[in-house]
Amino acid sequence: xxxxxACVTAQLIDADPRIAIVLADISADRFVGTARRxxxxxxxxxxxxxxxxxxxxxxxxxxxxxxxxxYAPFLVERxxxxxxxxxxxxxxxxxxxxxxxxxxxxxxxxxxxxPGDVALLDTLEGWTVYVPGHPDEVELFLRAAATTDDRVxxxxxxxxxxxxxxxxxxxxxxxxTGTGPTVLAVGPMLxxxxxxxxxLDVTVLYAPTVRPFxxxxxxxxxxxxxxxxxxxxxxxTSVARVAQALADVPHRVLALGVSxxxxxxxxxxxxxxxxxxLDVAGLRSSIAGFATASPSLVRMVR
Numbered sequence: 615x616x617x618x619x620a621c622v623t624a625q626l627i628d629a630d631p632r633i634a635i636v637l638a639d640i641s642a643d644r645f646v647g648t649a650r651r652x653x654x655x656x657x658x659x660x661x662x663x664x665x666x667x668x669x670x671x672x673x674x675x676x677x678x679x680x681x682x683x684x685y686a687p688f689l690v691e692r693x694x695x696x697x698x699x700x701x702x703x704x705x706x707x708x709x710x711x712x713x714x715x716x717x718x719x720x721x722x723x724x725x726x727x728x729p730g731d732v733a734l735l736d737t738l739e740g741w742t743v744y745v746p747g748h749p750d751e752v753e754l755f756l757r758a759a760a761t762t763d764d765r766v767x768x769x770x771x772x773x774x775x776x777x778x779x780x781x782x783x784x785x786x787x788x789x790x791t792g793t794g795p796t797v798l799a800v801g802p803m804l805x806x807x808x809x810x811x812x813x814l815d816v817t818v819l820y821a822p823t824v825r826p827f828x829x830x831x832x833x834x835x836x837x838x839x840x841x842x843x844x845x846x847x848x849x850x851t852s853v854a855r856v857a858q859a860l861a862d863v864p865h866r867v868l869a870l871g872v873s874x875x876x877x878x879x880x881x882x883x884x885x886x887x888x889x890x891x892l893d894v895a896g897l898r899s900s901i902a903g904f905a906t907a908s909p910s911l912v913r914m915v916r
Contacts, residue, residue, distance in 0.1 A: 615770040616713055618749040620644035622756050623681055623711075627652050632679045633760055638666045640684045640713070663688045667696035667708075674706040679760060685719075686712035686728025686769065694734060702738045707763040709756070715771040715802075716847050716872045717886045720879070729872035732824065733851045735767055742766045743825035745801030745846065750778040751822050758782070771846065772883065773802040780822040786831040790818035794905045795840035795866075796832065798852075800824055803844045803892070810897035814905060816842075824852060829859030839865035842901055846892070848872055868904040870897065 626633045634655035649656035659665045670680040689712045716729040735741045744755040759766040779787045792815040799807035849871030877889045887893040
């Protein structure tokens with residue numbers, strides 16, 4: 615995904631005089647050639663993440679379309695005040711593209727983990743959020759974002775699905791139908807969800823566009839009023855969106871994702887997946903248990 619991002623962004627900068635990129639050292643080596651050709655539209659502010667967002671806001675005011683790039687915690691958490699004031703409050707647009715996801719570089723430790731990024735952006739209005747699961751989807755979303763003046767967040771990951779399934783209209787894709795719960799797989803969680811639900815009587819939706827949230831498709835395919843959210847970031851981030859979509863329908867929700875505090879381990883990405891129950895075995899156990907629980911049993915437990 616990171617390679618495709620760099621390639622497509624360089625092409626966009628060469629093709630469109632509005633497009634610029636703002637960096638904070640991260641991935642600067644991937645834009646050396648572009649910087650030689652277009653020095654005024656490849657800006658590296660150094661390790662100054664607040665200035666990263668402020669510079670992008672200034673570019674937007676000047677009529678440019680800035681693409682802003684860094685690790686997720688450095689792009690969303692550290693300069694959050696600038697996202698709130700410089701972009702959202704002034705109603706300015708930019709395309710934020712993060713790497714690192716929730717724990718893509720375990721060796722970097724918790725400073726480089728960003729499971730709360732989408733939840734933070736949910737506190738601000740007017741953000742489109744893409745969570746691609748394949749490099750082809752990265753290109754689709756970047757090229758679409760470049761043609762607008764909206765506030766857009768594209769969340770890249772080292773984990774990818776075998777094939778792209780994103781729709782250009784932002785709707786969820788229906789990949790499997792059943793009479794039981796509906797499982798909503800976000801971005802790079804899809805392949806694991808498909809493996810984990812093999813043989814289970816469930817519907818599987820794929821969601822690489824999570825904001826805006828496609829409530830219409832969820833309602834249309836809902837066979838049983840039960841939803842499993844499988845998100846590659848903070849567990850429960852989209853629960854409120856499901857509740858809004860099904861406000862008139864009594865329903866159950868199981869929220870799977872990263873726990874509120876990342877485990878104090880380094881290890882490998884796979885170790886973190888297993889720790890949060892986001893590997894195939896963990897997902898199958900959680901989803902199968904939820905699918906077999908009757909509404910009466912859930913009421914008794916509560």
